[in-house]
Amino acid sequence: MARIQDMTKGNPGKLIFFFALPLMLGNICQQLYTMVDTIIVGQGVGVQALASLGAADWLNWLILGISTGFSQGFSIMIAQRFGANDMEGLRKSVSMSYLLGGIIAIIATILSQLTALPILKLLKTPENILPGSLIYLRISFSGILIVMAYNVFASILRALGDGKTPLIAMLIASVINIILDMLFVFVFHWGIAGAAIATVVAQVFSGLFCLKAILKISFLKLKRSDWTLNQYMIKRLIQLGTPTAFQNIIISIGGMVVQYVINGFGFIFVAGFTATNKLYGLLEVASTSFGFSMATFTGQNLGAKQLTRIKSGVKTGAIMGIVTAALISCMMFILGEQIVSLFVSGEPNEIEQVIAVAKTYLMIMSALLPILYLLYIYRSALQGMGDTITPMLSGLIEFIMRVSVVLILPKIIGQSGVYYAEIAAWTGATILLMSTYYLKIRKLSQSIDYHI
DSSP states (O other), rough: OOOOTTTTSHHHHHHHHHHHHHHHHHHHHHHHHHHHHHHHHHHHHHHHHHHHHHHHHHHHHHHHHHHHHHHHHHHHHHHHHHHHTTTHHHHHHHHHHHHHHHHHHHHHHHHHHHHHHHHHHTOOTTTTTTHHHHHHHHHTTTTTHHHHHHHHHHHHHHTTTTOOHHHHHHHHHHHHHHHHHIIIIIOOOOOHHHHHHHHHHHHHHHHHHHHHHHHTGGGGOOGGGGGGGHHHHHHHHHHHHHHHHHHHHHHHHHHHHHHHHHHHTTTTHHHHHHHHHHHHHHHHHHHHHHHHHHHEOOOOOEEHTTTTHHHHHHHHHHHHHHHHHHHHHHHHHHHHHHHTTTOOOOOHHHHHHHHHHHHHHHHHHTTTHHHHHHHHHHHHHHHTTOOOOOHHHHHHHHHHHHHHHHHHHHHOGGGGGGGHHHHHHHHHHHHHHHHHHHHHHHHHHSSSOOOO
């Protein structure tokens, strides 16, 4: 049974933390099996295969970003309807989310399969790793509908305050993925293709588990009338989802520009960057969890018109985010080199070069990690309050900062200039998001009679 959580009552800090906690555990599982993918490929196939995964990363993230962007946007309306106790509107928003999610997934599947090879060539992917990157993307993109289904189902559950069911779903997917990884790569010797197939199969099980939980929620039993097309609802869901998806697209395009520059330094540099990028997800794992928690918290409390609780919750969330980021940074400073070495096998000289690149990049990101956590807290707070335009603009700021730094700084200080593109992107976006949040809170305080 889904675990519904009303976040309009009780201690805000406690609610945010304990809602985020299972999401963190779920994200850790997701990142661990992503790391296992990379470790198995890096150890079982080699540095060239590791670089192939890295060259495919941002294009793969682009499609994933579209899926998560729209599903997060859809969940805003669901959380607000639930907070306002509007069960009819809640069911209608869920049914229209299903329809829109399916349509978007089909379009994304067709476009991604058609453009995968041209984009890899446009990014000047080294010839020796291009075939591996392409096959990984072909297989991954075949599961876009599955990814969209999981994200929509998980977003609905989170909007209702249930972060535990997606956690269990991710645990199941993690175990399945790891087992299939080892089977397909080490036993069947399918290489990169085996890792991609394992991930798609695992995602099927996580989606079905979340769907099963949704079907048990009595007030989400959809009636025939709920499936009647509602133009206002569809338009509003698109308005909420499009900016978030576009924000992710902009970020992805900026990442692909970075990848273009990285590719120019050769496959050893690509492999080193890939090793750290696979840890990136682990670095930000708690930030995304706090983000989901914050979006649900602010969405429900805005629906209930409890502005004071929103202000208290965001302040507490920001403090928790900074402390968590500091703890993760310390762990990376101590264990970072040992962790990145797990991804690499091959000639000793190659291993040494790859680890040197990965370690330098990891240390720089870890030192400034609190900025990333503030970015997620304030971006998600605004999204939960129905403002998806500012987060979209923050994605544009990320793009400008990331691309400017990666195109200019390496020409001044060499390839190490690439390391600072991500930090610059975080900083620019965070300044915009924090400024907008406090302006929005002040405006709401002056114009509407919200209560505690």
